[in-house]
Amino acid sequence: MPAIAGIRLEFFIFAVILVCVALLHDFTMWVALIGLVSLLCAKWFFVPDFSLIEHLLGNAQHEGEWRIMLNLIGLLFGFGILAKHFEESRLPDILPKYLPDDWKGGFVLLILIFIISAFLDNIAAAMIGGAIAHVVFKGKVHIGFIAAIVAASNAGGSGSVVGDTTTTLMWIDGVNPLHILHAYIAAVCALIICGVIAAFQQDKHQQIIKDAPSGITVDYKRLLVVGLILISAIITNYLFDFPALGVWLAILVGSLFVDTPWSELKNAFSGTIFLVSLVTCASLMPVNELPPASWSTALILGFVSAVFDNIPLTKLCLEQGGYDWGVLAYAVGFGGSMLWFGSSAGVAISNMYPQARSVGNWLRHGWHVAFSYSVGFAILLAFMGWHPHAPHKTSPTSSIITVETK
Template sequence: MTLAGIPLDFILFALTLLGVALFHNHTLFVAVTGMIVIALYKILFGDFSGVTGVHGLGTLLAHEWVTLGNLLGLLLGFALLADHFERSHVTDMLPNYLPDDWKGGFLLLVLIAVISSFLDNIAAAMIGGAMAHVLYRGKVHVGFLAAIVAASNAGGAGSVVGDTTTTMMWIAGVRPGQVFEAYVGAGVALLFFGTIAARQQQAYQPIMKDNPRGVKLDLPRLGVVALMLLAAIFTNITLNIHRPDLLNEWPLIGLSVWVALLVTAGWRTPTWSLLPGAFRGSVFLLSLVMCAAMMPVKALPGASWPSALGLGFVSAVFDNIPLTALALRQGGYDWGFVAYAVGFGGSMIWFGSSAGVALCNMYHEGRSVGAWLKGGWHVAVGYVLGFIALMLVLGWEPEADVGTPHAAPITTHSEPAQTNKP
């Protein structure tokens, strides 16, 4: 069914996103309602990659459950990790090492980007949010929140272990060096939005100049943080190298974080009371991911630098995982450009990336598209400037195909689910 030539699926998804933007105090209700309406429509009048009815929905869920499970495990686990990190009092020591003016905020964003290069971007954003909460006494400008998310996504864009999308590229045969090229754009973007956001924040709430007296590190709690992060890193790298098929079949990265969390609960008890709020934010994101997975997207525009640029803007409202899978299936892209676009582009809207949703579970004032775009305009401009830098420094050098040395070919929700997507 179409309306003015547009499939009704897309219209329903667009209305869902519009509802999230307009009713930011009721985002969970809007997202869940939109997901249910789209699912019912496709069960009654459409299909799921050629499979009709409830069976088609079940096939889609079987194809997507690993991604959903990993997201749920990471969002909930890293919410508790960020609390452990803040309560370890490491953040109280930062004023001793950061400049007392806007440059302190800028260096904090650079630190977040560095952390994200070897950690999941959700963890980097949550840790960055915890540090900002202490450094700015709980008063964080929405523009700086957008910059924290952008820094975490920029840091992961050039690393094959820094973001789900770049890991997908690695598994599909894209060389780590090709992905690393994304840092040319990410670095330029970070320099631009980081400078402006840090000045915004300094004018809104100056950085703490001196750390509180008598601060003592809680080393066991810091040890819990380290073990949780090491569990995620070890699971991601080891299985991607030796058993990528297991990552396709089970949400092992999310599970590894929870195993480490539960094993260390005897050292320091997590703040379990944070879970209900984090769970609501997680259900919101998972609902939007499912909405995107149900869209009848079968191909992207022809591979070119304008289409790669457009991927970044699309990923601000559309799940970047299926976008990446479609690009890999289609071929002909410069993968450094794609890594930058899909990795960084979601920062432009708060629900455009899992890092943004996770951070807004901590800072509810960020759940306004209008406030995010107004305060974080520098992120969108930084994205374009970074893309221009990639064109000027490296140029568009597409590759027709990528090999698949680590895993079977990638499929997407747009085709029958015969193999699982990374």
């Protein structure tokens, strides 16, 4: 594979893809698809033994990417239907009764998204939060608040092994769930900072509905389907590491007693193809090693995860060992919120709010996400220090290396 200044061609192609995504945000699906084809052509031309089938399905040395891809596709399409069920249940219409009338209403909503994401997938939390915001703000949701919704969903999942794909991956790989929990110190601080700023942005842009309309009847059948989808996702994630299976089983069961909004599949199509193409491109990068494990490496990985899929990054960190898993979970989880395509939650909510597909607008109005990430990281180090664990695969007790950040 050709290299310039020691940097292989794949990285240049991937950089061009990301630049084009930033500039051509109205054609992101086509940019990602053309970029993927270009990357595959380079692989086939310069690496004769490269096999896309083996890369996706795996072999004796490589697990394959099929499970991650299939889960992403299933979750993005499935949670699109979930969000529509939740919206049509009319429950969001009566929520203004229980949310504060001023900027605090938006902030409380972000807190609810944070809590939901601790128990559910961050995609589901973001989609539910986006559906509520669409109703209580009359469809006029500020991009800064959209960024905060994504940040809240990623922050809520950062300290829970069932709240985010990366933390679930750590758990499956053998990391003790208690060694991730302190990520919430940084996550809560980051939520407060970006949440308050975004709530003021939204209140200035469009105030929350002060009173719920009268005569609303909640459709409890649709709420039942929403609950069934979420519970099934948790169960199949725990049993089979395949939450998408539970989502679609629940959707099919729900279709027996309530009308299913199948039209949402069309609305989620472009965003799903975009994310799957981008994740596939990221998985093709020849990233075989990382810098030595340290708090500064974890900090940088948070910014990298905004443009580079955090799943392969997390895999590399697990293989390398020597990380403070709570610090890393916060970094790669919350860090993806800094750009709209940096996490699956961001891509999912951009299907609901297409105006969010602008890197410039996201950075300009959602600047508080990167700021709160940095502050949260600093607070976590100040209170907890850096306590890297020995490689958990070779040390079942995960004895702590006594290295601290002063």
